[in-house]
Amino acid sequence: MRRQRFICKSCESNSDGYGGGMYCERCYMEADKIKVQLMGENEELKDKIEFLKLCSPSPTTSSTTSLAGSFSDVVLIALDSEPPLPVQAHKAVLVNRSPVFRAMLENEEMEESRSGTVKIADVRYDALQAFVNYLYTAETCLNQNLACDLLILAEKYQVQHLKHYCQKFLVSKLNWDNALTTYTFACCHNAEDIMDAALEVITDNMDKLTTQLEYVNLVEKDPQLVIKIYETYLSKQVNTAACRNPSVRRDSSSGSGIGDGGGWSDGC
Template identity: 30%
Template sequence: MFCRGFSWFTRIFVAVVIFTGYSHPVPVTESYTGVTLHTLTTDNSESLTVGRVQETEEVTAVDLGALLDAGNGAVVTLLAGDTRLVAHRAVLAARSPVFADMFRRVTVEGSSSQLVLSDTEGPVLRQVLAYLYTLQVPQLPIMAPQLLVAADVYGLSVLKAHCEQQLVAQLSIETAAAAGVITIRHSANRLKQAAVAFIKAHLLRVMATQGWAEAVVNDPQTVVELTHLIAETPTDTSTPGAGEGRTGPSSQPHSGHSDDGRSPATAAPPTSPQTTPQPDDVAISLLRDLSGEEKGKMLIAAAKEGSVSKVRTLLTVGADVEAKNENQLNALHFAAARRHVEVARRLLEDGADVNARDRWRNTPLHQAAWNDNPAVVRLLAASSADCNARDHTGNTPLHDAAMRGHLDAATALLEAGADREVRNDDGDTPLDLAKRNNHQQLIDILGSS
C-alpha cells in the first residue's frame, strides 16, 4: 500500500516540476497532439498553447508516469557540440518519429547511452527539449530560424508550424533572403508563400542586402530555386511592407521596386520610360555575376538533378559545359549516369564533349552502359560517341554492360556498332565477362555471330 501511494506521489511530483518551469530542461522530441493545428490561424500567439490544456496535461502525465517503470537505460545523453543534455528515451520516442526510429533500429546509435546530434547546436537543442517536456513554444523570436530547422530535422510538426508563424511576422528587407532559403531547404510551405510574395514585392532592395549576397555564395542552387519561385508567383498587392510598414498597404513600384509607402493610386508616375526588371531577368543578372567555378558547380548539380530549365539557364549565363568536379566528371557524365536524356541532349546541343574523360578514363557512354541507360546510349552514339572507348583498365562500354548484366544497354551498343571481340587489359572480351557473371541472356546475344 505504501509503495503504491509513493508511486503516485512521485508521478504527481514529476508532473508538477515539469509544468512549473523546471530550470534544467532535458532533451526530447514530439509526437505531440495536444495542440491542434487549426489554432495556428489565431492572431494571438499565446492562444496557440492554450485551448486544450487539460488534455495536454493528461497526455503528458501518462507519458511521464510510464518512465517510472522504465528501469535501466531509461535515459540517454544527447551531445550537441559542447552541450550535454540528459533525456528520457521514452519521451524522445513518444514525441519524435526521428528519435523513435533511432531507438527502434538495432544499431550502435540506437543502443548507446549517448547520441551525438551534429545537426543541432546546443542552445537550440536545449530550447527544443524544453518545449517537448513543457509543450510550451519558446518565445525567442531571434532563435526562430534555428528552431524551425531543428523542428524539421526531428519531425516536430507543431513546433515547426509555430516557428513558421514567427518568421512570417518577422519578415523584413534584412530577413527575407534567409527566410526564403530556409523555406526551400526545409519545405516550410506557409513561410514559403509569405517569403516569396514579400521578396517579389521588394525584390531589388532584398537583393541589395548582405543576407542575399551570402545566400548566393553559400547556397547558389537554393537561390536559383528561390528566383524561379519568385518568377512564377503572381504579384500580391496585399503583401506586407518592410519593417514597421508591414501593417499598411503595400507600395507599388513606380520606377523600379520602391517602398515609399504610397498606394498604387497615389504613387508618382515615372519621370521617364523605364521597365521594372522582371524576376527572371534579375536572376539571370545575378547568375552572370557568379564566378566561373560557381557556375560550373551549379551546372553539375542541375545535371545530377535532371533539371533541363536550370541547365538551360546556367548555360545561358555562361556556365562552362565542360566544367568538372574533383574526379573530372562533368555534367554530361552525370546526366548519362542518371537517365536524364533531355539534360544530356541539351548539353550536347551546347557543345559538350561526347567523349569527355573522367579520372578513370570513363566516357559518358561508359556511364550510360554501367547504369543501363539505353536511351542515353542511343543519344550519345547518335552524337558520334566512341562505342569502343577504353577506360583505365581497357574496358569498353560494352564490357561494362556485359559485366553488370545490362541487356538493354548492351543491345543498344551492339546496334551502334560496338565491337564484341575487343579485349580489355586482362584479355577478356565482353562475352567472357558475361560468362563469368552468369548473365545468360547476354551470353546468348554476345555469343551469336
C-alpha cells in the first residue's frame, strides 16, 4: 500500500503518516489553549509585580526615590566604606522581608531599634545599596562579585528569595575553572544548590582535581570539604555501578561494584 503523507497545519511541513508522530487537532489545540491562558496569566502577574514594587529610597534609583525616601525611618551603614556611608530604608519594609531585621527592629531593647541605625561590617557600599534595593523591588542586575556579596547578605538576614536568586545565577556561571572556588564559597555560606552543582562539576573532572592550586590550598585550610568531594565521588561511582548492574547494592559500604564504574568521569 502507498504511504500516505500529511501536511502539518501549523508549519506546513510534510510528515509521514505512518512513522512520524502526528497529533490530533484536539490535543494540539489543548496545548495551545493552555499556552495562551498561561501567557495571559503571566501578563497579569507581571502587572501585579509592577504594582507591588516600592521605590527604594536609595539615591541611585529614579528621581521619585528621594521623595519616597523622605519617610525613611531607618539607616543601614556600610561600615567598611570610607567614610562609612548610609543607605536609607523603611523599617516596615525591612521587617516584612527579613526575620532577622524583624527581630532586631521590633525589639525595643535592641540598639538598632532605638537608634534607627543598623551597622553592617564586611560589605561594600554598592552591595548594600543593591541589597536594600532588592528588598523593595525584587530586582537586581547581577555579576559574579555582586551575586556573592548579595548571597552573603541574604544568608545573614535570611532573605530566602534573594538567596535563591543568587544561587541560581552562580550555578549558571559554574565551570571547571571556578568550580573549586565556588564550592568553597558555597560551603561557607550554606548555599546548598550551588554546593550540589559544584560537586557535580568537580566529580565529573576528578582526573584534573589534584593538579589545581585551589585543591592544594583547600587540603591545607579545610580538609573536611575535600573529604566531602571524595565521598560524593565514591557515592556516584557506587550508583553508576548499581545502574549498570541492578543486583549491586546502592550504598557505598557494600564495597562491591565500584571497580565496574571505572574511569574518572563516568555517568550513570
